[in-house]
Amino acid sequence: MVNRKNRLAKNFGFFILIMLIVLFCLFPFIQMLSTSLKYSWDWGNPSLIPIEVNTDAYTEILNINTSGEEVVIEIPASVKKLMEDNPDLTEPQKTAILAKYTDTSDVFPFKTYFLNSLKFSLISSLCALTIAIFGAYSISRMKYRGQKIIQRGVLFVYMVGGILLLIPLYKISVTLGLTGSEGGTTLSLVIIYMVQTLPVCLYMLGNSFRSIPFSIEEAAFIEGYTRFQTIVKIIIPLSFGAIATVFSYAFMIAWNEYLFASVFLKSYINMYTLPISLKALFVSKNAIWDRVSAASLLTAIPVIVLFMLVQRFLSGDSTAGGVKE
Amino acid sequence: MAYNQLTMEQKDARLGIKLVAPAVIIIGLLIIYPIFYNIYLSFFDVSMIGDTKFIGLENYKNVIFDPSFWKSVFTTFVYVIATTVLTTLLGLIVAIAMNKEFPLRGLVRSIILLPYVAPVISTVYSWQFFFDPVNGIFTHVMVDVLHIYDQRFNLIADPKYALWVAIVFSMWKAFPFTYLMILSRLQTIDNNLYEAAEIDGAGGIRKFISITIPELYFVLGSIVLLRFIWNFNKFEEVYLLTDNVKVLSVYTYFKAFTGSMALGQGSALVVVQFTLLIGLILVYVKKVLKW
Numbered sequence: 001m002v003n004r005k006n007r008l009a010k011n012f013g014f015f016i017l018i019m020l021i022v023l024f025c026l027f028p029f030i031q032m033l034s035t036s037l038k039y040s041w042d043w044g045n046p047s048l049i050p051i052e053v054n055t056d057a058y059t060e061i062l063n064i065n066t067s068g069e070e071v072v073i074e075i076p077a078s079v080k081k082l083m084e085d086n087p088d089l090t091e092p093q094k095t096a097i098l099a100k101y102t103d104t105s106d107v108f109p110f111k112t113y114f115l116n117s118l119k120f121s122l123i124s125s126l127c128a129l130t131i132a133i134f135g136a137y138s139i140s141r142m143k144y145r146g147q148k149i150i151q152r153g154v155l156f157v158y159m160v161g162g163i164l165l166l167i168p169l170y171k172i173s174v175t176l177g178l179t180g181s182e183g184g185t186t187l188s189l190v191i192i193y194m195v196q197t198l199p200v201c202l203y204m205l206g207n208s209f210r211s212i213p214f215s216i217e218e219a220a221f222i223e224g225y226t227r228f229q230t231i232v233k234i235i236i237p238l239s240f241g242a243i244a245t246v247f248s249y250a251f252m253i254a255w256n257e258y259l260f261a262s263v264f265l266k267s268y269i270n271m272y273t274l275p276i277s278l279k280a281l282f283v284s285k286n287a288i289w290d291r292v293s294a295a296s297l298l299t300a301i302p303v304i305v306l307f308m309l310v311q312r313f314l315s316g317d318s319t320a321g322g323v324k325e
Numbered sequence: 326m327a328y329n330q331l332t333m334e335q336k337d338a339r340l341g342i343k344l345v346a347p348a349v350i351i352i353g354l355l356i357i358y359p360i361f362y363n364i365y366l367s368f369f370d371v372s373m374i375g376d377t378k379f380i381g382l383e384n385y386k387n388v389i390f391d392p393s394f395w396k397s398v399f400t401t402f403v404y405v406i407a408t409t410v411l412t413t414l415l416g417l418i419v420a421i422a423m424n425k426e427f428p429l430r431g432l433v434r435s436i437i438l439l440p441y442v443a444p445v446i447s448t449v450y451s452w453q454f455f456f457d458p459v460n461g462i463f464t465h466v467m468v469d470v471l472h473i474y475d476q477r478f479n480l481i482a483d484p485k486y487a488l489w490v491a492i493v494f495s496m497w498k499a500f501p502f503t504y505l506m507i508l509s510r511l512q513t514i515d516n517n518l519y520e521a522a523e524i525d526g527a528g529g530i531r532k533f534i535s536i537t538i539p540e541l542y543f544v545l546g547s548i549v550l551l552r553f554i555w556n557f558n559k560f561e562e563v564y565l566l567t568d569n570v571k572v573l574s575v576y577t578y579f580k581a582f583t584g585s586m587a588l589g590q591g592s593a594l595v596v597v598q599f600t601l602l603i604g605l606i607l608v609y610v611k612k613v614l615k616w
Binding site: 014017018021022024025026027028029031032035043044046131132134135137138139142143144145146147150153154157158159160161162163164165166167168169171172174191192194195198199202227252255256258259263274275278279282289292293296297299300303304307308311 | 334337338339340341342344345347348349351352355356359360362363366371373419422425427433434435436437438439440442443444445446447448450451452454455457459460462465466497501551554555557558559560561564565573574577578581582588591592595598599602603606
């Protein structure tokens with residue numbers, strides 16, 4: 001009797017512990033969803049369920065025009081009067097003032113930023129992955145002088161965080177004249193993201209390739225496969241899980257990157273990636289919690305989906321020491 | 326020597342070098358070279374346009390005699406030590422809990438990964454909202470429900486408290502990684518060890534101290550090392566949550582990229598930061614991991 005009671009209490013305690021862990025992990029996401037659907041007068045209400053559901057934040061951010069009509073922006077009468085009363089104003093000055101009121105650029109162009117982020121992340125992670133597959137194969141499967149040094153060097157590179165490279169890389173890009181044009185800036189940022197993800201890819205893939213039995217490769221050589229064919233036809237299919245995981249990490253690192261983007265893209269507003277545009281959106285206006293929450297949630301979705309897809313490949317073994325933050 | 330006269334091994338070695346060459350060249354040009362270039366820059370008065378002027382140790386002097394630098398070093402230490410300890414402890418507790426079978430374990434596993442995989446930028450605003458003085462649930466609970474404080478306040482705006490908010494946020498973001506690593510090690514511990522201990526009359530706590538901890542020693546050692554390195558260089562998780570917590574990375578960012586853009590001083594700061602990190606790692610590796 002006592003024993004059973006004891007176990008029940010234990011199970012109950014365990015249940016509470018798991019619930020607390022789940023709540024701790026999920027709460028910020030639930031709150032994000034809740035705030036994005038609330039009217040501003042409802043924000044102070046501690047309940048997570050909106051009193052009235054408001055989808056304005058999403059329609060505004062995704063630029064869905066519900067009315068189907070052209071939005072006409074009225075120029076305030078006081079401004080019109082001001083302009084008529086001041087004949088000293090030159091024509092360009094007048095247009096500048098008018099532009100301030102008719103400007104639609106304060107509508108947050110989420111789609112543009114989303115596509116920018118996607119472009120940077122996809123290109124850099126695919127490049128890093130391709131280079132890393134061959135590099136990791138070479139490090140983990142072939143013998144030559146210097147191979148051990150390269151292997152250890154990859155570990156050393158872990159210590160080098162973004163902030164340590166920011167100043168020299170920026171200075172180099174400026175000296176090379178890359179930051180002066182949109183194309184040059186794109187190129188520098190893609191290469192920088194690639195090099196940020198490359199060590200992770202090399203390390204994780206190396207670990208995974210080492211776990212493939214050597215006899216499989218030997219059999220392929222006997223069949224007359226070259227090294228290159230072996231990599232493409234044997235190694236890559238066998239480590240599909242690891243490759244998918246590594247790709248997700250590389251994509252995530254680029255997708256989440258703020259530091260380099262904030263410095264390199266400073267003067268190119270239409271090239272902004274999601275992290276810097278979200279920060280800019282939050283700083284630019286007051287009372288913007290609903291739109292920021294909606295944008296946050298939409299920014300998180302691609303990486304979350306990606307990770308749910310590769311989750312079954314995630315285990316301590318393949319990630320052991322192999323991720324960079 | 327012509328190519329076809331090489332032995333199989335030699336050909337293979339050449340191919341190996343060719344395959345790894347792109348990775349090595351890119352890492353060399355964009356990580357190794359910039360580290361040295363940065364050291365070079367730290368002796369100059371760097372400007373983006375025009376000449377850079379050699380000024381010797383001036384940048385280092387400016388850095389070291391600035392009291393705000395030492396404050397930043399102190400903040401960094403508090404941040405790194407607290408986050409490392411708390412993240413590891415939480416990861417350990419969750420790993421032990423998740424090592425048991427229970428219904429819906431798969432779903433709980435996925436949920437636990439969410440903080441880790443979600444972009445920093447998407448999670449910071451929810452955390453800020455939570456602590457918001459006007460709308461936040463935290464202040465609501467503290468002031469209106471528990472009556473611990475009698476008026477609403479902005480926790481994140483006060484550097485003293487903001488540091489702790491940043492620490493808890495970092496713990497939330499990073500513990501899933503720790504838990505995953507510990508769990509995979511836990512699952513390889515031989516169950517016979519526990520059974521033998523039970524026969525000898527060992528209780529739960531005794532088993533934990535005498536079996537689990539020694540078995541986990543090295544994985545915990547590596548996790549602490551990795552976490553220490555990562556959090557020492559951490560920028561986004563701190564800066565995006567609050568710009569009141571000036572850990573070294575944030576301090577350098579403000580020095581080098583805002584206001585008068587003291588890039589040379591920024592370089593010197595980075596050199597100091599990197600040297601500190603390497604020094605600490607060497608001590609740790611010797612003392613804890615006994616390499």
